[in-house]
Amino acid sequence: xxxxxxxxxxxxxxxxxxxxxxxxxxxxxxxxxxxxxxxxxxxxxxxxxxxxxxxxxxxxxxxxxxxxxxxxxxxxxxxxxxxxxxxxxxxxxxxxxxxxxxxxxxxxxxxxxxxxxxxxxxxxxxxxxxxxxxxxxxxxxxxxxxxxxxxx
Numbered sequence: 001x002x003x004x005x006x007x008x009x010x011x012x013x014x015x016x017x018x019x020x021x022x023x024x025x026x027x028x029x030x031x032x033x034x035x036x037x038x039x040x041x042x043x044x045x046x047x048x049x050x051x052x053x054x055x056x057x058x059x060x061x062x063x064x065x066x067x068x069x070x071x072x073x074x075x076x077x078x079x080x081x082x083x084x085x086x087x088x089x090x091x092x093x094x095x096x097x098x099x100x101x102x103x104x105x106x107x108x109x110x111x112x113x114x115x116x117x118x119x120x121x122x123x124x125x126x127x128x129x130x131x132x133x134x135x136x137x138x139x140x141x142x143x144x145x146x147x148x149x150x151x152x
Contacts, residue, residue, distance in 0.1 A: 015040045015065075015121055015122035016040070016042060016063075016065045016092060016121070017119055017120055017121060017122075020092075020119060021042050021063070024063075024090060024134065025042070025063070028061050028063075028088065028090050029061060030042065030043050030061050030062065030063040030090070031043065031045060031059075031060035031061050031062070032045045032046065032047070032058065032059075032060055032061075032062045032063070033045070033046035033047070033062075033063045033064075033065075034046070034047050034053045034056070034058055034062045034063065034064045034075075034078075034079075034089070035047060035053045035064060035065065035066045035067070035075060036048060036065075037049065040122075042063050042065075043063060053075075053078075054074055054075065054078055057082075058078065058079070058082035058087045058089060059082075059085075059086065059087050060087060060088075061087070061088045061090070062079075062082070062087055062088065062089045062090070063090055064079055064089055064090065064091040064092070065091070065092040066091070066093070068093075068094055072093070072094075072101060073099070073100060073101035073105075075091075076091070076093070076101040076102075076105045076106065076135075077101065077104070077105050079091055079105070079135070079137050080105040080106075080109055080110070080137055082137070083110075083137035083138055083139050084139050085139070086139055087137075087139075088136070088137070088138050089136075089137045090134065090135070090136050090137075091134070091135045091136075091137075092132060092133075092134055093106075093132065093133050093134075093135055094130045094131070094132060094133075095114065095115075095130065095131040095132055095133045096130075106135050109137065110135045110136055110137045110138075111135070111136040111138075112133055112134075112135055112136075113133060113134040113135075113136070114131070114133055115131065115132045115133060115134060118130070118131060118132070119132050
C-alpha cells in the first residue's frame with residue numbers, strides 16, 4: 001500500500017500496527033481475530049473474508065480491526081451484540097463520534113480509549129489521515145453503564 005492509496009478511498013483495509021497490537025494483546029490475551037486475512041491475522045484463530053466473520057459466533061476475547069468502509073457499522077454492531085452474549089471484543093476503529101454506529105453501539109455501551117496521535121497502519125511511513133479509538137465491549141460493562149444511565 002503506498003501513500004497515495006493510503007490517503008484515498010481506494011481501500012478500507014488498514015492493517016493493525018504490530019507494536020500497537022502487541023501492547024493491547026498483553027492486556028487482553030486475544031483468542032480470535034474476527035476480521036483478518038491470512039497475511040495480517042493477529043491471532044492463530046481468525047476469520048478471513050472467505051469465512052465471513054459477521055456470520056460467525058464470536059466468543060472468548062476477540063480482536064477486531066474491521067474494514068473501515070461503509071460496512072463498518074455491521075462490524076461494530078456485531079461486536080456489541082457478541083459482548084451481550086459473553087464475548088469480550090476489543091476494536092480498533094476510526095474516531096468518528098458523529099456516526100450512527102458510534103452513537104448506537106459504542107457510546108454508553110463500551111469503554112472508549114482515545115489514542116493519542118495518529119497510528120501508522122501496515123508498516124507505512126506516514127500516519128493515518130484520521131484519529132483512532134480503541135473500544136472495549138464487555139457484557140458486564142454494558143450492564144453497569146446501562147444501569148447508571150437508567151438510574152437503577
